[in-house]
Amino acid sequence: MLPSPVSLAPDPADRLILALDRPDASSALALATAIPGLRWVKVGLELFTAAGPEVVNLLRECGLRVFLDLKFHDIPATMAGACRSAARLGAELITVHSAAGSEALAAAQAAALEGAAAEGLTAPTLLAVTVLTSWDPGRFASELAIAEPVPDHVARLAALAAGAGIGGVVCSPLEAAALRARHPEPFVLVTPGIRPAGADRGDQQRVTTPAEALAAGASRLVIGRPIAAAADPATAFAACCAELAAAGF
């Protein structure tokens, strides 16, 4: 018998990754578990440095999928070791810097697969960071002595990562359409810088709504403060899901 159409319907919650930018494990867990239907969380440098790998275990025990956003950038052997360890923890998305170069990226990718296989876990997707969106183009050119325009440099570093076998990139939603044109699915595009209609921009300058980012080709969206700092995070999360469902995602 064919599965019912309902089971084939996309689930907007699967597209949303909540950034747990919290200083300790207990507040991160309190936030994550207060949101019914939440599937994905992002553990970044602040939380991981404070709470350690155990926080990944605790989140996974709550049934959550973990994006470990530690932006590894080192020599090939160290990148490989870090990605092997991250995969063994059960992180399903892991960030590395493209600027580490193709040898390090390929070593990281191979080691992540080994690490997951050693634990009988699903192979994680490595995501390359290209040019951090906090760079001002003028300072990027002068401080790093890189003459290439930032969008071209982003495209170069994304192609470098893809060529090394990395499964996706983290990018601005405003870069998503150009990257998607060059890197069709299943290459993964994860975009922060998301603000639902009417939300405060905070320190994010170049933002789009969740539906705009997905329409531009993003695979999954990272959202932090519009949900985490809302008076009622569960309601804010549900509103994001409803916005995506209304847009056909």
Ligand code: C5P
């Ligand atoms: O609160 P907000 O929605 O701005 O949070 C976005 C999350 O995505 C934060 O964890 C931030 O560190 C991360 N991020 C970003 N821009 C990038 C890369 C990561 O905002 N270019």
